[in-house]
Amino acid sequence: MLACDTCEAWTQFIHFVKGRTSATAFGNWLAPIQVRDSSSDEITLEVPNVFVQEYLLSNYKKDLCAFLPVNVNGEPAIKFIVAPQQKKASITTTPLVKIIEEAPSHPLEVKLNPNYRFETFIEGPTNQFVKSAAMGVAIRPGMSYNPLFIHGGVGLGKTHILHSIGHYVQSTNKKLRVQCITTEAFINELVDNLRNKSIDRMKRFYRSDVDVLLVDDIQFLQNRLNFEEEFCNTFETLINQHKQIVITSDKPPSQLKLSERMIARMEWGLVAHVGVPELETRVAILQHKAQQKGLDMPNHIAFFIAEHIYNNVRQLEGAINRLSAHSRMLNLAVTEELVQKTLREMFQQIPAQKISVEQILKCVAAVFQVRVSDLKGSTRTKEVALPRQVAMYLAWKWINESLQMLGASFGKTHSTILHACKSIEKKIADDDTLRRQISMVERSISS
Numbered sequence: 001m002l003a004c005d006t007c008e009a010w011t012q013f014i015h016f017v018k019g020r021t022s023a024t025a026f027g028n029w030l031a032p033i034q035v036r037d038s039s040s041d042e043i044t045l046e047v048p049n050v051f052v053q054e055y056l057l058s059n060y061k062k063d064l065c066a067f068l069p070v071n072v073n074g075e076p077a078i079k080f081i082v083a084p085q086q087k088k089a090s091i092t093t094t095p096l097v098k099i100i101e102e103a104p105s106h107p108l109e110v111k112l113n114p115n116y117r118f119e120t121f122i123e124g125p126t127n128q129f130v131k132s133a134a135m136g137v138a139i140r141p142g143m144s145y146n147p148l149f150i151h152g153g154v155g156l157g158k159t160h161i162l163h164s165i166g167h168y169v170q171s172t173n174k175k176l177r178v179q180c181i182t183t184e185a186f187i188n189e190l191v192d193n194l195r196n197k198s199i200d201r202m203k204r205f206y207r208s209d210v211d212v213l214l215v216d217d218i219q220f221l222q223n224r225l226n227f228e229e230e231f232c233n234t235f236e237t238l239i240n241q242h243k244q245i246v247i248t249s250d251k252p253p254s255q256l257k258l259s260e261r262m263i264a265r266m267e268w269g270l271v272a273h274v275g276v277p278e279l280e281t282r283v284a285i286l287q288h289k290a291q292q293k294g295l296d297m298p299n300h301i302a303f304f305i306a307e308h309i310y311n312n313v314r315q316l317e318g319a320i321n322r323l324s325a326h327s328r329m330l331n332l333a334v335t336e337e338l339v340q341k342t343l344r345e346m347f348q349q350i351p352a353q354k355i356s357v358e359q360i361l362k363c364v365a366a367v368f369q370v371r372v373s374d375l376k377g378s379t380r381t382k383e384v385a386l387p388r389q390v391a392m393y394l395a396w397k398w399i400n401e402s403l404q405m406l407g408a409s410f411g412k413t414h415s416t417i418l419h420a421c422k423s424i425e426k427k428i429a430d431d432d433t434l435r436r437q438i439s440m441v442e443r444s445i446s447s
Helices: 003-018 023-030 050-067 096-101 128-139 158-172 183-195 199-209 225-240 260-266 279-293 299-308 313-330 336-346 357-368 372-376 382-398 403-410 414-428 432-446
Strands: 034-038 043-047 078-082 148-152 178-182 212-216 244-249 270-274
Touching: 003 023, 003 034, 003 043, 003 050, 003 313, 023 050, 043 050, 050 078, 050 313, 128 148, 128 158, 128 244, 128 270, 128 414, 148 158, 158 178, 158 212, 158 244, 178 183, 183 199, 183 212, 183 225, 199 225, 225 244, 225 260, 270 414, 279 299, 279 313, 299 313, 299 336, 313 336, 357 372, 357 382, 357 403, 357 432, 372 382, 382 403, 382 414, 382 432, 403 414, 414 432
Parallel strands: 043 078, 148 244, 148 270, 178 212, 212 244
Antiparallel strands: 034 043
């Protein structure tokens, strides 16, 4: 759910409550509350005092859960701040230079999202490998895959996995210092420290005090050579000290506009792809989110929504939040008619020309110079077995079907498809030639 959706949900809540309470009570307790910040999974409210906060939670908790995001405990995900008391302006002011000099000497951590933990991550065939790799890193930081590079489209769970690693390390090894930061925040901190002539302190912090560095959205480092060099130096220092680094991106390293040195460093460890969840996983996500909201969603409704929203997990959560709010406000059961009316604008159109297994087989055969009949057959020679696995991997990546359905298309079991996907993902992390061949096949498929 986007931040604007969260604000809209709060507005709907206020409208809902206003018609069910007296004007005096509304004016005294609810009208003074202001929205100060919002994200897809939390809203920040400013209240005049703690009594207003207690009144809101004591009287409207159930309604808040229906309209707003909820945390893993089923509580409304609200952060409260108490409005500061008005004070008379002081005649003396602090010089700007002194304010800058007294700024924090090291970057501030990005707070780990309490909802983003391994136990709340819905696992499916397209993210099993990534989750397993992430858990390996969390259990043995610096000893398993270092660095771990996670890439995939928007809203598929990369940040969820990143924060899950942070939570696990913090809970199992309290001696280790975890630093989770976005690339944009890293750049901003670097600019501030350069301006304040405190860059050495920042370097010492990142290269000496941090044991596990979690970096989100590395693609924002593109076309910023000076910042890239500083990050790369930090990267190498931590790796040489066997300290864990985990990086997320919307693209694999080879497709980022970064220096060869930086790309090589990020490909040192393991590159793992988060794919679009298949139908069954999307249904599981919807049912999990609905259960958190206390929303009664029939199984056929979950399938109906999952068939129409398929590229983004975050949109699935937004759909549940919006559906919950409308159901609560209008006191309606969740039916297909309500879903159509409420979520119509979120539904995605299925492309007119769907990619088929046959199309993928032809493209793979052309690039690897083998026959389609061999790919469909049972020959196990290396010349045929590898491109056959590539075809299975690309079918899993490009075709929105379950492993069982894909297996049937190849005349194989779903476990064979899964094995092929894991095998190819491991190989492309180290094999530049194979990675280029797969890129050629993908360009051919999409052309």
